[in-house]
Amino acid sequence: MEDKHEEKLNKAQERVIETLAKNMELYGITMSTGLLYGTMLFQDKAMTLDEMGEALGMSKTSMSTGVRTLMDLQMVDKIWKKGTRKDHYEVNLDWHQTFIDFFSLKWRAASEQNVHAMKKSRLELQSLLQEEELSEEVKARAETSITRIDNALAYYDWLSRFIDTMESHQIFELVPKDPVKK
Amino acid sequence: MEDKHEEKLNKAQERVIETLAKNMELYGITMSTGLLYGTMLFQDKAMTLDEMGEALGMSKTSMSTGVRTLMDLQMVDKIWKKGTRKDHYEVNLDWHQTFIDFFSLKWRAASEQNVHAMKKSRLELQSLLQEEELSEEVKARAETSITRIDNALAYYDWLSRFIDTMESHQIFELVPKDPVKK
DNA sequence: ATCTTTGTTCAGAAAAAACTTTACGTACTT
DNA sequence: AAGTACGTAAAGTTTTTTCTGAACAAAGAT
Numbered sequence: 001m002e003d004k005h006e007e008k009l010n011k012a013q014e015r016v017i018e019t020l021a022k023n024m025e026l027y028g029i030t031m032s033t034g035l036l037y038g039t040m041l042f043q044d045k046a047m048t049l050d051e052m053g054e055a056l057g058m059s060k061t062s063m064s065t066g067v068r069t070l071m072d073l074q075m076v077d078k079i080w081k082k083g084t085r086k087d088h089y090e091v092n093l094d095w096h097q098t099f100i101d102f103f104s105l106k107w108r109a110a111s112e113q114n115v116h117a118m119k120k121s122r123l124e125l126q127s128l129l130q131e132e133e134l135s136e137e138v139k140a141r142a143e144t145s146i147t148r149i150d151n152a153l154a155y156y157d158w159l160s161r162f163i164d165t166m167e168s169h170q171i172f173e174l175v176p177k178d179p180v181k182k
Numbered sequence: 183m184e185d186k187h188e189e190k191l192n193k194a195q196e197r198v199i200e201t202l203a204k205n206m207e208l209y210g211i212t213m214s215t216g217l218l219y220g221t222m223l224f225q226d227k228a229m230t231l232d233e234m235g236e237a238l239g240m241s242k243t244s245m246s247t248g249v250r251t252l253m254d255l256q257m258v259d260k261i262w263k264k265g266t267r268k269d270h271y272e273v274n275l276d277w278h279q280t281f282i283d284f285f286s287l288k289w290r291a292a293s294e295q296n297v298h299a300m301k302k303s304r305l306e307l308q309s310l311l312q313e314e315e316l317s318e319e320v321k322a323r324a325e326t327s328i329t330r331i332d333n334a335l336a337y338y339d340w341l342s343r344f345i346d347t348m349e350s351h352q353i354f355e356l357v358p359k360d361p362v363k364k
Numbered sequence: 365a366t367c368t369t370t371g372t373t374c375a376g377a378a379a380a381a382a383c384t385t386t387a388c389g390t391a392c393t394t
Numbered sequence: 395a396a397g398t399a400c401g402t403a404a405a406g407t408t409t410t411t412t413c414t415g416a417a418c419a420a421a422g423a424t
Contacts, residue, residue, distance in 0.1 A: 005320045008310050012303035013327055019299035023292035025210065030412075044326045049371075059414050064371060085370060085422065093330075095337035110205035117201035121194035128190050138187045144226045145195055148275070154359070155277035162357045174356045175344045177336070212382070231401075241384050246402060267392065267400065 013042045027073060027102055032058065033066040037075060037091060046079040046088035074101040096177060100166045108163050115156045118149045125149075195224045209255060209284055214240065215248040219257060219273060228261040228270035256283040278359060282348045290345050297338045300331045307331075 020041075021034025029037070039055050040047055047055075052063040067089050070076040075098055079088040092098055125142045128134070165171045202223075203216025211219070221237050222229055229237075234245040249271050252258040257280055261270040274280055307324045310316070347353045 005310060005313060005316055008306065009320055009324055009327070012306040012310070012324075015299050016296075016303050016331065019295055023296055026288055026292055028207065032412080041330055042323075042327055044323070060370090061372075061415080062413055065413090068372095087371075093333055095334060096340060099337070099341070106208055110208055113201055114198075114205055117197050121198050124190065124194040128187060128194070131187060134187055138191055141224075141226075142191055145191070145224055148223055149198065151275055152277060155281070157361065158278060158357065158359055159281070161361065162353070165357055171344070171356070174353070175340065175347055177340055179339065179343065214382075242400090243385080243402070244383055247383095250402095269401075 017042070027075075028106070029069060029073075030066075032056070032062065033069050036063065036066045037070055040076060040089065040091045043090070046081065046090040048084075048086040048088055050086070052089075073105065074098060096172075100169075103163055104167050107159070111156050111159050111163075115153065118153055118156075122146060122149050122153075199224070209257075210288070211251060211255075212248075214238070214244065215251050218245065218248045219252055222258060222271065222273045225272070228263065228272040230266075230268040230270055232268070234271075255287065256280060278354075282351075285345055286349050289341070293338050293341050293345075297335065300335055300338075304328060304331050304335075 017035060017038030020038045021031050024034035024037065025031070035056060036052060039052065049060050049063045049067065052058075052067070053060045056063070067076060070091075071078065071089075074092060076089045076091050079090055081088045125146050128142050129139065129146075165174075199217060199220030202220045203213050206216035206219065207213070217238060218234060221234065231242050231245045231249070234240075234249070235242045238245070249258060252273075253260065253271075256274060258271045258273050261272055263270045307328050310324050311321065347356075
């Protein structure tokens, strides 16, 4: 009887954990690491690497790398526990912030790299257009390229401001955390 | 001399293409498909599968699957060209819309799946709490689980409204496409 | 100081993903 | 109707990623 209840509980949890894990690839997170996250989510205590390995039936090494990935994304935090030498981890329950952190971190970085490359190439293309004896064909291609780059740069400017409004939480003015009552 | 110019042009383009491709993993897109996208970006004509294969030194099959991935994400469009039997493709230059489409498609889908699983499990957990002779331990765990689920559901409710404001372009009121002049 | 415990690095094994070649179906051409 | 061009599916190969076990370094315990 007791087992029956426990089984029901586990089944309910596992459904969520697995769905969550599957969809975490949007965060660039592997299924296993997603399962780790989900497992920790339903724990009311911070977990040690050994407990994780036990829970998932995986090596401690994998837990170590998995939990580091999650830490890098601010999805879990390392917790101080006195009286034990083991590290303890628990999920960061502020999902809104997790989402924002992910964006700031990954999308901002990508955006900046792209902008950097584009600006550098744009300069080169401009200088190319100054060249004497530039064939019409190359000239046309360079001009198209600059147009495409400018178009993209306008987007990245927008994206940067977009991420700003998330980081500053200004976004919650437009889209409030608590839906406005009717 | 002519070659010199062309080489300069290609180098400028390739820098952008490669950077772009590398960072497209945020869209869940493989490096090769990213290179394909970048290549098409700097083309002023729509490309055929054969031209793509030529340009990337890859098989036509790969181009076929790559371009389909990009089409699914609305990043490229298939173009009608009369007088030829080949399919032609060109990138969708509206980057803002591409970003929004990606979000609508991927994040909305993930969100809905997660919500679905959570609601289902939440019901099961509620019903579990009604059971007679429920051990204190299981009861406590079920209650924690419900709390965690409710916390997540609040976030997904927000996320859904957030995506709404993107799809409806309301987001451009808060974050205008053209930065406000000073 | 020596012996444990703990987390991580590294090399190799296992699994998954990406890419290519072959084969096939459809639609256009002659 | 037969032949050809085109895109894609399927099977097989190569490459990449993930996972593990052994070895190691740091910190604590004895």
